[in-house]
Amino acid sequence: MTEHPSRVLVLNSGSSSVKYQLFDMTDQSRLAAGLVERIGEAGARLVHTPAGGERRERTDVPLPDHTAALRAAADELAADGHRLDDPRLAAIGHRVVHGGLRFTEPTVITDEVIAEIERLVPVAPLHNPANLTGIRTALELNPRVPQVAVFDTAFHTTMPEYAARYAIDTATADAHRVRRYGFHGTSHAYVSRRTAELLGKDVADVNVIVLHLGNGASASAVAGGRCVDTSMGLTPLEGLVMGTRSGDIDPAVIFHLSRVAGMSVDEIDVLLNKRSGLVGLCGDNDMREITRRMAEGDAAARLAFAIYTYRLKKYIGAYYAVLGRVDAIAFTAGVGENAANVRAAAVEGLVGFGVVVDEKRNTTPGSGPRFISPQYASVAVAVVPTDEELEIASQAFTLVSP
Ligand SMILES: Nc1ncnc2c1ncn2[C@@H]1O[C@H](COP(=O)(O)OP(=O)(O)O)[C@@H](O)[C@H]1O
Numbered sequence: 001m002t003e004h005p006s007r008v009l010v011l012n013s014g015s016s017s018v019k020y021q022l023f024d025m026t027d028q029s030r031l032a033a034g035l036v037e038r039i040g041e042a043g044a045r046l047v048h049t050p051a052g053g054e055r056r057e058r059t060d061v062p063l064p065d066h067t068a069a070l071r072a073a074a075d076e077l078a079a080d081g082h083r084l085d086d087p088r089l090a091a092i093g094h095r096v097v098h099g100g101l102r103f104t105e106p107t108v109i110t111d112e113v114i115a116e117i118e119r120l121v122p123v124a125p126l127h128n129p130a131n132l133t134g135i136r137t138a139l140e141l142n143p144r145v146p147q148v149a150v151f152d153t154a155f156h157t158t159m160p161e162y163a164a165r166y167a168i169d170t171a172t173a174d175a176h177r178v179r180r181y182g183f184h185g186t187s188h189a190y191v192s193r194r195t196a197e198l199l200g201k202d203v204a205d206v207n208v209i210v211l212h213l214g215n216g217a218s219a220s221a222v223a224g225g226r227c228v229d230t231s232m233g234l235t236p237l238e239g240l241v242m243g244t245r246s247g248d249i250d251p252a253v254i255f256h257l258s259r260v261a262g263m264s265v266d267e268i269d270v271l272l273n274k275r276s277g278l279v280g281l282c283g284d285n286d287m288r289e290i291t292r293r294m295a296e297g298d299a300a301a302r303l304a305f306a307i308y309t310y311r312l313k314k315y316i317g318a319y320y321a322v323l324g325r326v327d328a329i330a331f332t333a334g335v336g337e338n339a340a341n342v343r344a345a346a347v348e349g350l351v352g353f354g355v356v357v358d359e360k361r362n363t364t365p366g367s368g369p370r371f372i373s374p375q376y377a378s379v380a381v382a383v384v385p386t387d388e389e390l391e392i393a394s395q396a397f398t399l400v401s402p
């Protein structure tokens with residue numbers, strides 16, 4: 001009997017990092033995981049962790065660009081016996097951030113798919129180029145295994161037109177594909193499903209607000225497993241306050257900075273995407289550091305935290321209204337899973353909506369999905385760890401399986 005290939009390598013290429021994980025999909029176990037960070041910068045490093053093995057950190061290999069980073073990752077995997085031409089490999093799954101309106105499902109990558117992802121670079125300048133480098137390098141390393149793109153935007157394509165459209169001239173919007181796409185969809189899909197499981201209900205029967213708070217952050221309103229609204233828009237800049245991005249602002253801020261401060265469009269782009277959000281407000285984008293500074297009475301850190309959590313609360317209120325009935329609010333990603341102070345502040349004063357957290361549950365560290373609201377609360381508040389890599393592996397594996 002020949003064994004069907006059952007392994008999936010997942011690549012998540014970010015603007016300055018590459019994350020990778022190798023799964024055995026027979027039991028969804030992780031065979032290896034790694035991260036290459038600060039690519040092209042001083043201090044670039046690769047951290048590779050084999051399942052059950054010793055973590056290895058490499059700073060001695062040159063990591064000038066994403067191609068080098070992926071080759072170095074392939075070498076680390078090969079050193080553990082996981083070669084990229086291994087016949088047990090069923091697919092390589094890629095996170096692709098912007099899929100426009102065209103890609104609503106995971107898609108096997110062809111030249112034509114690559115050309116379409118390339119065409120979307122202007123609406124995802126920080127993300128799609130890195131995703132494309134990941135795809136091209138993986139194709140060079142193994143041209144035979146199916147490569148699958150899993151799009152951040154796909155889960156949001158169910159948004160109704162009235163949530164997806166901006167109120168601007170329709171002809172201009174259509175000519176340039178200006179509309180709200182939404183991102184982090186793989187995480188919103190996975191977390192909303194896991195939240196339904198935690199509630200012991202069918203996903204079709206529950207309404208969930210998902211708050212994905214990582215470096216990039218977004219909220220979504222999910223009704224019966226379908227996304228009906230999300231906070232990111234044409235690009236991942238709209239919505240919540242993020243590590244380095246402003247989130248919602250009056251668009252006239254851009255005209256003002258151009259006319260009054262003499263800044264170019266590119267300079268304003270960098271300002272809003274890289275020098276705003278938490279880092280712009282207080283100089284730090286790591287919530288751990290901000291929390292430490294707040295305890296010392298640092299006023300800038302306190303204000304940054306207040307702005308961040310106030311914006312969250314506004315989105316919770318908005319999506320409560322959008323959904324009409326909310327069964328659960330789920331916090332996920334680096335900040336959402338770990339920062340009890342952010343969770344508490346985001347729902348403070350919402351007891352009238354049935355939204356409240358139990359202090360002990362909220363501050364007790366845990367790892368799996370768990371409730372942080374009291375037993376009696378009418379809306380469940382939960383911490384539900386995301387796993388974008390496993391979700392990408394599952395979708396890619398399902399697509400290529402006979
Ligand atoms: N223990 C913690 N307490 C508070 N914040 C944390 C903690 N651990 C991680 N974070 C936050 O999570 C962020 C990264 O989230 P993550 O989901 O890994 O981001 P991304 O995948 O977008 O790079 C960090 O910038 C940091 O602010």
Ligand SMILES: CC(=O)OP(=O)(O)O
Nearest residue numbers: 183184214215216236
């Ligand atoms: C779309 C997006 O914001 O992604 P990330 O959080 O990985 O930057």
Ligand SMILES: [Mg+2]
Nearest residue numbers: 214215333388
């Ligand atoms: Mg993440």
